[in-house]
Amino acid sequence: MASSTEENYLKSLYNLANVQGEVNLSELAASLQVSLPTANSMVKSLQKSGWVIYEKYKPLTLTKEGKKTAALIIRKHRLTEMFLVKVMNFGWEEVHEVAEQIEHIHAPKFFERMDQMLGFPTVDPHGSPIPDPQGKITPLSYTPLAHAKPGQHVQLAALTNSSTEFLEFLNSRKLSLGTQLTILSKESYDQSMVVSYAHHPSETLSEKVCERLLVRVLD
Amino acid sequence: MASSTEENYLKSLYNLANVQGEVNLSELAASLQVSLPTANSMVKSLQKSGWVIYEKYKPLTLTKEGKKTAALIIRKHRLTEMFLVKVMNFGWEEVHEVAEQIEHIHAPKFFERMDQMLGFPTVDPHGSPIPDPQGKITPLSYTPLAHAKPGQHVQLAALTNSSTEFLEFLNSRKLSLGTQLTILSKESYDQSMVVSYAHHPSETLSEKVCERLLVRVLD
Protein backbone atom coordinates (compact mmCIF):
# COMPACT_ATOMS: atom_id res chain seq x y z
CA MET A 1 0.00 0.00 0.00
CA ALA A 2 1.40 3.36 -1.01
CA SER A 3 1.68 6.08 1.63
CA SER A 4 0.16 9.50 0.89
CA THR A 5 3.63 10.73 0.10
CA GLU A 6 4.28 7.94 -2.36
CA GLU A 7 0.86 8.49 -3.91
CA ASN A 8 1.70 12.14 -4.51
CA TYR A 9 4.96 11.14 -6.19
CA LEU A 10 3.19 8.64 -8.44
CA LYS A 11 0.58 11.20 -9.36
CA SER A 12 3.22 13.79 -10.26
CA LEU A 13 5.14 11.27 -12.32
CA TYR A 14 1.94 10.36 -14.15
CA ASN A 15 0.99 13.95 -14.82
CA LEU A 16 4.49 14.99 -15.89
CA ALA A 17 4.99 12.07 -18.26
CA ASN A 18 5.43 13.62 -21.68
CA VAL A 19 5.22 11.91 -25.09
CA GLN A 20 8.05 9.51 -24.20
CA GLY A 21 6.43 8.84 -20.85
CA GLU A 22 9.73 9.99 -19.37
CA VAL A 23 10.25 12.45 -16.55
CA ASN A 24 13.38 14.18 -15.26
CA LEU A 25 14.20 14.10 -11.61
CA SER A 26 14.33 17.90 -11.53
CA GLU A 27 10.85 18.25 -12.94
CA LEU A 28 9.58 15.81 -10.36
CA ALA A 29 11.32 17.59 -7.50
CA ALA A 30 10.03 20.97 -8.70
CA SER A 31 6.50 19.71 -9.11
CA LEU A 32 6.44 18.30 -5.57
CA GLN A 33 8.39 21.20 -4.12
CA VAL A 34 11.04 19.00 -2.55
CA SER A 35 14.82 19.06 -2.92
CA LEU A 36 16.58 17.03 -5.58
CA PRO A 37 18.08 14.59 -3.05
CA THR A 38 14.66 14.03 -1.52
CA ALA A 39 13.15 13.18 -4.89
CA ASN A 40 16.18 11.04 -5.67
CA SER A 41 15.82 8.92 -2.59
CA MET A 42 12.07 8.56 -2.95
CA VAL A 43 12.49 7.47 -6.55
CA LYS A 44 14.83 4.72 -5.42
CA SER A 45 12.28 3.52 -2.96
CA LEU A 46 9.47 3.68 -5.54
CA GLN A 47 11.67 1.53 -7.72
CA LYS A 48 12.05 -1.03 -4.95
CA SER A 49 8.27 -1.16 -4.68
CA GLY A 50 8.02 -1.82 -8.42
CA TRP A 51 6.30 1.42 -9.40
CA VAL A 52 9.11 3.19 -11.18
CA ILE A 53 11.88 2.22 -13.58
CA TYR A 54 15.04 4.04 -12.68
CA GLU A 55 18.71 3.99 -13.64
CA LYS A 56 21.30 6.47 -12.46
CA TYR A 57 21.31 9.62 -14.56
CA LYS A 58 18.46 8.31 -16.72
CA PRO A 59 14.97 9.77 -16.93
CA LEU A 60 12.19 8.09 -14.94
CA THR A 61 9.35 5.93 -16.22
CA LEU A 62 6.36 4.53 -14.37
CA THR A 63 5.85 0.76 -14.56
CA LYS A 64 2.46 -0.60 -15.63
CA GLU A 65 1.58 -1.02 -11.94
CA GLY A 66 2.79 2.49 -11.18
CA LYS A 67 0.64 3.94 -13.93
CA LYS A 68 -2.43 2.13 -12.73
CA THR A 69 -1.90 3.15 -9.13
CA ALA A 70 -1.42 6.75 -10.20
CA ALA A 71 -4.50 6.71 -12.40
CA LEU A 72 -6.63 5.38 -9.57
CA ILE A 73 -5.51 8.20 -7.28
CA ILE A 74 -6.29 10.70 -10.02
CA ARG A 75 -9.67 9.03 -10.32
CA LYS A 76 -10.34 9.65 -6.62
CA HIS A 77 -9.11 13.24 -6.97
CA ARG A 78 -11.36 14.05 -9.91
CA LEU A 79 -14.41 12.25 -8.56
CA THR A 80 -13.96 14.23 -5.36
CA GLU A 81 -13.76 17.52 -7.24
CA MET A 82 -16.90 16.66 -9.15
CA PHE A 83 -18.66 15.68 -5.93
CA LEU A 84 -17.65 18.91 -4.23
CA VAL A 85 -18.98 20.97 -7.13
CA LYS A 86 -22.14 19.05 -8.01
CA VAL A 87 -23.27 17.75 -4.64
CA MET A 88 -21.76 20.17 -2.16
CA ASN A 89 -22.00 23.33 -4.24
CA PHE A 90 -18.37 24.37 -4.17
CA GLY A 91 -16.99 26.59 -6.92
CA TRP A 92 -14.61 24.95 -9.39
CA GLU A 93 -11.85 27.20 -8.07
CA GLU A 94 -12.23 25.88 -4.50
CA VAL A 95 -12.03 22.14 -4.93
CA HIS A 96 -8.46 21.23 -5.83
CA GLU A 97 -6.89 21.67 -2.39
CA VAL A 98 -9.55 19.59 -0.67
CA ALA A 99 -9.33 16.89 -3.34
CA GLU A 100 -5.56 16.84 -2.87
CA GLN A 101 -6.25 15.52 0.62
CA ILE A 102 -9.32 13.36 0.04
CA GLU A 103 -7.63 11.47 -2.82
CA HIS A 104 -5.61 9.67 -0.12
CA ILE A 105 -8.61 8.30 1.76
CA HIS A 106 -8.76 4.50 1.67
CA ALA A 107 -12.44 3.69 1.35
CA PRO A 108 -13.49 2.22 -2.01
CA LYS A 109 -17.16 2.40 -1.15
CA PHE A 110 -16.92 6.12 -0.43
CA PHE A 111 -15.74 6.84 -3.96
CA GLU A 112 -18.10 4.30 -5.52
CA ARG A 113 -20.96 6.09 -3.84
CA MET A 114 -19.76 9.46 -5.09
CA ASP A 115 -19.50 8.04 -8.59
CA GLN A 116 -23.02 6.67 -8.39
CA MET A 117 -24.50 9.88 -6.94
CA LEU A 118 -22.87 11.80 -9.78
CA GLY A 119 -24.20 9.44 -12.44
CA PHE A 120 -20.75 8.08 -13.38
CA PRO A 121 -19.22 11.26 -14.75
CA THR A 122 -16.41 11.06 -17.31
CA VAL A 123 -14.85 14.44 -16.71
CA ASP A 124 -14.07 16.56 -13.65
CA PRO A 125 -15.21 20.18 -13.09
CA HIS A 126 -12.26 21.44 -15.13
CA GLY A 127 -12.99 19.16 -18.07
CA SER A 128 -10.23 16.68 -17.31
CA PRO A 129 -11.12 13.03 -17.92
CA ILE A 130 -11.81 10.77 -14.92
CA PRO A 131 -9.96 7.44 -15.21
CA ASP A 132 -12.30 4.43 -15.06
CA PRO A 133 -12.25 2.01 -12.08
CA GLN A 134 -9.54 -0.02 -13.86
CA GLY A 135 -7.36 3.04 -14.22
CA LYS A 136 -8.00 3.38 -17.93
CA ILE A 137 -8.22 6.95 -19.15
CA THR A 138 -9.80 8.18 -22.37
CA PRO A 139 -7.81 11.18 -23.52
CA LEU A 140 -9.96 14.01 -24.74
CA SER A 141 -9.08 15.65 -28.01
CA TYR A 142 -10.00 19.29 -27.79
CA THR A 143 -8.45 22.24 -29.55
CA PRO A 144 -6.87 25.20 -27.81
CA LEU A 145 -9.03 28.25 -28.42
CA ALA A 146 -5.85 29.86 -29.72
CA HIS A 147 -6.05 27.60 -32.78
CA ALA A 148 -9.62 28.54 -33.66
CA LYS A 149 -10.34 30.82 -36.62
CA PRO A 150 -12.37 34.03 -36.70
CA GLY A 151 -15.98 33.29 -37.50
CA GLN A 152 -15.94 29.87 -35.86
CA HIS A 153 -18.39 28.86 -33.13
CA VAL A 154 -16.86 26.86 -30.32
CA GLN A 155 -17.83 25.56 -26.89
CA LEU A 156 -15.57 25.70 -23.86
CA ALA A 157 -14.81 22.07 -22.95
CA ALA A 158 -11.73 21.90 -20.74
CA LEU A 159 -8.68 23.72 -19.40
CA THR A 160 -4.99 22.95 -19.66
CA ASN A 161 -4.39 24.78 -16.40
CA SER A 162 -6.67 24.83 -13.39
CA SER A 163 -4.89 27.19 -11.02
CA THR A 164 -7.11 29.11 -8.67
CA GLU A 165 -6.04 32.39 -10.24
CA PHE A 166 -6.97 31.24 -13.74
CA LEU A 167 -10.30 29.86 -12.54
CA GLU A 168 -11.04 33.12 -10.77
CA PHE A 169 -10.18 35.01 -13.92
CA LEU A 170 -12.65 32.86 -15.85
CA ASN A 171 -15.28 33.44 -13.15
CA SER A 172 -14.77 37.19 -13.48
CA ARG A 173 -15.54 36.90 -17.20
CA LYS A 174 -18.46 34.53 -16.60
CA LEU A 175 -16.72 31.86 -18.64
CA SER A 176 -17.51 28.28 -17.65
CA LEU A 177 -17.46 24.84 -19.24
CA GLY A 178 -20.17 24.69 -21.88
CA THR A 179 -20.05 28.40 -22.69
CA GLN A 180 -20.48 28.89 -26.44
CA LEU A 181 -18.18 31.46 -28.02
CA THR A 182 -18.02 33.11 -31.39
CA ILE A 183 -14.54 34.15 -32.50
CA LEU A 184 -14.83 37.70 -33.78
CA SER A 185 -11.20 38.34 -34.59
CA LYS A 186 -7.62 37.50 -33.80
CA GLU A 187 -5.00 40.22 -33.35
CA SER A 188 -1.91 39.12 -35.26
CA TYR A 189 0.33 41.43 -33.23
CA ASP A 190 -0.11 39.69 -29.85
CA GLN A 191 -2.32 36.70 -30.79
CA SER A 192 -5.09 37.95 -28.53
CA MET A 193 -8.66 37.10 -29.58
CA VAL A 194 -11.89 38.99 -29.46
CA VAL A 195 -14.86 36.74 -28.74
CA SER A 196 -18.53 37.09 -27.95
CA TYR A 197 -20.80 34.95 -25.80
CA ALA A 198 -23.96 35.21 -23.69
CA HIS A 199 -24.30 38.78 -22.36
CA HIS A 200 -20.72 39.51 -23.43
CA PRO A 201 -20.87 40.98 -26.93
CA SER A 202 -17.12 41.59 -27.05
CA GLU A 203 -14.43 40.29 -24.75
CA THR A 204 -10.69 40.28 -25.46
CA LEU A 205 -8.70 37.24 -24.33
CA SER A 206 -4.90 37.23 -24.25
CA GLU A 207 -2.84 34.58 -26.03
CA LYS A 208 -1.98 33.04 -22.67
CA VAL A 209 -5.66 32.61 -21.87
CA CYS A 210 -6.51 31.31 -25.35
CA GLU A 211 -3.80 28.66 -25.07
CA ARG A 212 -5.31 27.41 -21.84
CA LEU A 213 -8.91 27.18 -22.98
CA LEU A 214 -9.73 23.93 -24.77
CA VAL A 215 -12.75 24.04 -27.02
CA ARG A 216 -15.02 21.82 -29.06
CA VAL A 217 -15.53 23.33 -32.51
CA LEU A 218 -19.25 23.56 -33.28
CA ASP A 219 -19.08 24.49 -36.95
CA MET B 1 -0.99 22.23 13.76
CA ALA B 2 -1.47 18.71 15.06
CA SER B 3 -0.50 15.78 12.83
CA SER B 4 -3.05 13.02 12.22
CA THR B 5 -1.22 10.91 14.76
CA GLU B 6 -1.35 13.63 17.38
CA GLU B 7 -5.02 14.22 16.60
CA ASN B 8 -5.76 10.56 17.23
CA TYR B 9 -3.97 10.73 20.58
CA LEU B 10 -5.91 13.83 21.61
CA LYS B 11 -9.16 12.21 20.59
CA SER B 12 -8.41 9.07 22.60
CA LEU B 13 -7.43 11.12 25.63
CA TYR B 14 -10.66 13.07 25.33
CA ASN B 15 -12.80 9.95 24.99
CA LEU B 16 -11.05 8.07 27.78
CA ALA B 17 -11.21 10.92 30.27
CA ASN B 18 -13.24 9.64 33.18
CA VAL B 19 -14.91 11.62 35.99
CA GLN B 20 -11.59 13.08 37.11
CA GLY B 21 -10.69 13.84 33.54
CA GLU B 22 -7.65 11.66 34.12
CA VAL B 23 -6.30 8.93 31.89
CA ASN B 24 -3.65 6.29 32.52
CA LEU B 25 -0.89 5.79 30.03
CA SER B 26 -1.82 2.11 29.69
CA GLU B 27 -5.39 2.90 28.78
CA LEU B 28 -4.17 5.34 26.19
CA ALA B 29 -1.69 2.89 24.72
CA ALA B 30 -4.31 0.14 24.62
CA SER B 31 -6.91 2.38 23.02
CA LEU B 32 -4.50 3.41 20.26
CA GLN B 33 -2.98 -0.04 19.94
CA VAL B 34 0.56 1.16 20.42
CA SER B 35 3.20 0.07 22.90
CA LEU B 36 3.59 1.76 26.26
CA PRO B 37 6.90 3.40 25.30
CA THR B 38 5.33 4.77 22.13
CA ALA B 39 2.49 6.33 24.07
CA ASN B 40 4.94 7.59 26.65
CA SER B 41 7.08 9.41 24.14
CA MET B 42 4.10 10.86 22.31
CA VAL B 43 2.63 12.13 25.56
CA LYS B 44 5.85 13.99 26.25
CA SER B 45 5.66 15.63 22.90
CA LEU B 46 1.97 16.52 23.37
CA GLN B 47 2.99 18.14 26.62
CA LYS B 48 5.62 20.21 24.82
CA SER B 49 2.92 21.38 22.44
CA GLY B 50 0.75 22.44 25.38
CA TRP B 51 -2.05 19.92 24.87
CA VAL B 52 -1.44 17.60 27.78
CA ILE B 53 -0.45 17.95 31.41
CA TYR B 54 1.98 15.24 32.34
CA GLU B 55 4.25 14.37 35.23
CA LYS B 56 6.21 11.15 35.54
CA TYR B 57 4.12 8.32 36.94
CA LYS B 58 1.06 10.57 37.20
CA PRO B 59 -2.16 10.18 35.18
CA LEU B 60 -2.66 12.39 32.13
CA THR B 61 -4.95 15.38 31.72
CA LEU B 62 -5.77 17.39 28.63
CA THR B 63 -5.21 21.14 28.84
CA LYS B 64 -8.03 23.51 27.87
CA GLU B 65 -6.44 23.82 24.42
CA GLY B 66 -6.07 20.05 24.17
CA LYS B 67 -9.73 19.53 25.02
CA LYS B 68 -10.86 22.03 22.44
CA THR B 69 -8.65 20.59 19.73
CA ALA B 70 -9.93 17.09 20.52
CA ALA B 71 -13.55 18.22 20.52
CA LEU B 72 -13.15 19.83 17.13
CA ILE B 73 -11.75 16.62 15.66
CA ILE B 74 -14.65 14.71 17.18
CA ARG B 75 -16.93 17.30 15.61
CA LYS B 76 -15.47 16.54 12.19
CA HIS B 77 -15.74 12.81 12.84
CA ARG B 78 -19.39 12.94 13.82
CA LEU B 79 -20.43 15.40 11.12
CA THR B 80 -18.78 13.08 8.62
CA GLU B 81 -20.64 10.06 9.94
CA MET B 82 -23.91 11.96 9.72
CA PHE B 83 -23.10 13.08 6.20
CA LEU B 84 -22.25 9.56 5.10
CA VAL B 85 -25.53 8.25 6.48
CA LYS B 86 -27.91 11.04 5.53
CA VAL B 87 -26.44 12.31 2.28
CA MET B 88 -24.52 9.33 0.93
CA ASN B 89 -26.81 6.57 2.17
CA PHE B 90 -24.31 4.55 4.13
CA GLY B 91 -25.48 2.28 6.93
CA TRP B 92 -24.64 3.40 10.49
CA GLU B 93 -22.39 0.35 10.79
CA GLU B 94 -20.24 1.40 7.82
CA VAL B 95 -19.28 4.95 8.64
CA HIS B 96 -16.84 4.88 11.53
CA GLU B 97 -13.76 3.69 9.63
CA VAL B 98 -14.20 6.27 6.89
CA ALA B 99 -14.82 9.06 9.43
CA GLU B 100 -11.67 7.98 11.25
CA GLN B 101 -9.78 9.12 8.16
CA ILE B 102 -11.85 12.10 7.04
CA GLU B 103 -11.69 13.69 10.50
CA HIS B 104 -8.07 14.59 9.68
CA ILE B 105 -8.87 16.58 6.53
CA HIS B 106 -7.97 20.26 6.88
CA ALA B 107 -10.74 22.10 5.08
CA PRO B 108 -13.06 24.10 7.31
CA LYS B 109 -15.42 24.89 4.47
CA PHE B 110 -15.86 21.21 3.67
CA PHE B 111 -17.22 20.52 7.14
CA GLU B 112 -19.22 23.76 7.28
CA ARG B 113 -20.93 22.71 4.08
CA MET B 114 -21.69 19.26 5.47
CA ASP B 115 -23.13 20.88 8.58
CA GLN B 116 -25.31 23.15 6.48
CA MET B 117 -26.50 20.38 4.16
CA LEU B 118 -27.45 18.34 7.22
CA GLY B 119 -29.34 21.22 8.82
CA PHE B 120 -26.88 21.63 11.72
CA PRO B 121 -27.40 18.28 13.41
CA THR B 122 -26.69 17.91 17.13
CA VAL B 123 -26.13 14.16 17.22
CA ASP B 124 -24.36 11.64 15.02
CA PRO B 125 -25.92 8.47 13.56
CA HIS B 126 -25.20 6.60 16.80
CA GLY B 127 -26.84 9.27 18.96
CA SER B 128 -23.58 10.78 20.21
CA PRO B 129 -23.60 14.58 20.51
CA ILE B 130 -21.75 16.65 17.91
CA PRO B 131 -19.56 19.34 19.55
CA ASP B 132 -20.40 22.86 18.35
CA PRO B 133 -17.93 24.89 16.22
CA GLN B 134 -16.34 26.22 19.41
CA GLY B 135 -15.75 22.69 20.68
CA LYS B 136 -18.52 22.89 23.26
CA ILE B 137 -20.39 19.68 23.79
CA THR B 138 -23.84 19.23 25.34
CA PRO B 139 -23.83 15.91 27.14
CA LEU B 140 -26.98 13.92 26.60
CA SER B 141 -28.67 12.38 29.59
CA TYR B 142 -30.28 9.16 28.55
CA THR B 143 -30.93 6.04 30.58
CA PRO B 144 -29.55 2.61 29.81
CA LEU B 145 -32.41 0.36 28.75
CA ALA B 146 -31.19 -1.98 31.51
CA HIS B 147 -32.49 0.53 34.08
CA ALA B 148 -35.99 0.71 32.63
CA LYS B 149 -38.89 -1.01 34.37
CA PRO B 150 -41.39 -3.50 32.94
CA GLY B 151 -44.39 -1.70 31.55
CA GLN B 152 -42.45 1.41 30.58
CA HIS B 153 -42.45 2.85 27.06
CA VAL B 154 -39.09 4.08 25.86
CA GLN B 155 -37.48 5.28 22.67
CA LEU B 156 -34.01 4.23 21.53
CA ALA B 157 -31.90 7.43 21.57
CA ALA B 158 -28.21 6.52 21.58
CA LEU B 159 -25.61 3.81 22.09
CA THR B 160 -22.73 3.50 24.55
CA ASN B 161 -20.88 1.30 22.09
CA SER B 162 -20.89 1.63 18.32
CA SER B 163 -18.81 -1.33 17.21
CA THR B 164 -19.67 -2.75 13.83
CA GLU B 165 -20.69 -6.06 15.41
CA PHE B 166 -23.10 -4.38 17.80
CA LEU B 167 -24.58 -2.24 15.03
CA GLU B 168 -25.01 -5.31 12.84
CA PHE B 169 -26.72 -7.07 15.71
CA LEU B 170 -29.13 -4.14 16.05
CA ASN B 171 -29.72 -4.19 12.28
CA SER B 172 -30.58 -7.87 12.48
CA ARG B 173 -33.25 -7.05 15.06
CA LYS B 174 -34.45 -4.02 13.10
CA LEU B 175 -33.58 -1.77 16.03
CA SER B 176 -32.60 1.78 15.11
CA LEU B 177 -32.54 5.20 16.76
CA GLY B 178 -36.10 6.33 17.34
CA THR B 179 -37.52 2.83 17.70
CA GLN B 180 -40.16 2.81 20.44
CA LEU B 181 -40.06 -0.15 22.80
CA THR B 182 -42.34 -1.48 25.45
CA ILE B 183 -40.62 -3.35 28.27
CA LEU B 184 -42.58 -6.56 28.78
CA SER B 185 -40.45 -8.13 31.49
CA LYS B 186 -37.04 -8.44 33.02
CA GLU B 187 -35.54 -11.79 33.92
CA SER B 188 -34.00 -11.45 37.36
CA TYR B 189 -31.75 -14.48 36.79
CA ASP B 190 -29.64 -12.99 33.95
CA GLN B 191 -31.02 -9.42 33.75
CA SER B 192 -32.16 -10.01 30.17
CA MET B 193 -35.26 -8.10 29.06
CA VAL B 194 -38.19 -9.01 26.88
CA VAL B 195 -39.40 -6.07 24.80
CA SER B 196 -41.84 -5.45 21.97
CA TYR B 197 -41.71 -2.95 19.13
CA ALA B 198 -42.99 -2.50 15.56
CA HIS B 199 -43.44 -5.92 13.96
CA HIS B 200 -41.55 -7.52 16.83
CA PRO B 201 -44.12 -8.60 19.42
CA SER B 202 -41.51 -10.23 21.65
CA GLU B 203 -37.73 -9.93 21.48
CA THR B 204 -35.30 -10.93 24.22
CA LEU B 205 -32.27 -8.69 24.77
CA SER B 206 -29.33 -9.76 26.91
CA GLU B 207 -28.05 -7.67 29.80
CA LYS B 208 -25.00 -6.71 27.73
CA VAL B 209 -27.26 -5.34 24.99
CA CYS B 210 -29.56 -3.55 27.45
CA GLU B 211 -26.57 -1.80 29.05
CA ARG B 212 -25.50 -0.47 25.67
CA LEU B 213 -28.84 0.87 24.53
CA LEU B 214 -29.62 4.36 25.81
CA VAL B 215 -33.23 5.32 25.86
CA ARG B 216 -35.53 8.25 26.42
CA VAL B 217 -38.37 7.27 28.76
CA LEU B 218 -41.71 8.17 27.19
CA ASP B 219 -43.99 7.56 30.14
Added chain:
DNA sequence: CAAATTTGTTAGAATAGTCTAACTTTGTAA
Protein backbone atom coordinates in the same frame (compact mmCIF):
# COMPACT_ATOMS: atom_id res chain seq x y z
C1' DC C 1 36.80 20.93 -27.64
C1' DA C 2 37.19 23.06 -23.07
C1' DA C 3 34.65 25.71 -19.86
C1' DA C 4 30.52 26.73 -17.74
C1' DT C 5 26.07 25.35 -16.41
C1' DT C 6 22.65 22.21 -15.27
C1' DT C 7 21.35 17.94 -13.51
C1' DG C 8 21.87 14.15 -10.56
C1' DT C 9 24.24 11.59 -6.65
C1' DT C 10 26.15 10.68 -2.11
C1' DA C 11 26.95 11.55 2.61
C1' DG C 12 25.36 12.93 6.76
C1' DA C 13 21.94 14.75 9.74
C1' DA C 14 17.20 15.84 11.58
C1' DT C 15 12.29 14.85 12.94
C1' DA C 16 8.17 11.90 13.58
C1' DG C 17 6.56 7.75 14.94
C1' DT C 18 7.17 3.22 16.16
C1' DC C 19 9.25 -1.03 18.37
C1' DT C 20 11.77 -4.42 21.98
C1' DA C 21 14.51 -5.15 25.97
C1' DA C 22 15.83 -3.79 30.31
C1' DC C 23 14.93 -1.36 34.29
C1' DT C 24 12.31 1.44 37.92
C1' DT C 25 8.41 2.97 40.41
C1' DT C 26 4.02 2.26 42.29
C1' DG C 27 0.44 -0.37 44.13
C1' DT C 28 -1.35 -4.81 46.11
C1' DA C 29 -1.41 -8.68 48.91
C1' DA C 30 0.31 -12.00 51.75
Added chain:
DNA sequence: TTACAAAGTTAGACTATTCTAACAAATTTG
Protein backbone atom coordinates in the same frame (compact mmCIF):
# COMPACT_ATOMS: atom_id res chain seq x y z
C1' DT D 1 6.45 -4.94 55.48
C1' DT D 2 8.48 -7.53 52.29
C1' DA D 3 7.40 -9.67 47.74
C1' DC D 4 5.04 -9.81 43.51
C1' DA D 5 2.57 -7.72 39.86
C1' DA D 6 1.25 -3.90 37.22
C1' DA D 7 2.36 0.37 35.30
C1' DG D 8 5.62 3.48 33.62
C1' DT D 9 10.34 4.89 32.00
C1' DT D 10 14.73 4.78 29.51
C1' DA D 11 17.86 3.27 26.06
C1' DG D 12 18.65 2.01 21.68
C1' DA D 13 17.19 0.85 17.21
C1' DC D 14 14.47 1.17 12.85
C1' DT D 15 11.69 3.22 8.86
C1' DA D 16 9.88 7.16 6.40
C1' DT D 17 10.60 11.62 4.82
C1' DT D 18 13.01 15.55 4.55
C1' DC D 19 17.11 18.74 4.40
C1' DT D 20 22.10 20.93 3.28
C1' DA D 21 26.74 20.48 1.69
C1' DA D 22 29.87 18.46 -1.26
C1' DC D 23 30.81 16.22 -5.31
C1' DA D 24 30.15 13.99 -10.03
C1' DA D 25 28.09 13.35 -14.52
C1' DA D 26 25.89 15.17 -18.44
C1' DT D 27 24.76 18.89 -21.31
C1' DT D 28 25.22 23.24 -23.35
C1' DT D 29 28.03 27.07 -25.10
C1' DG D 30 31.62 29.98 -26.76
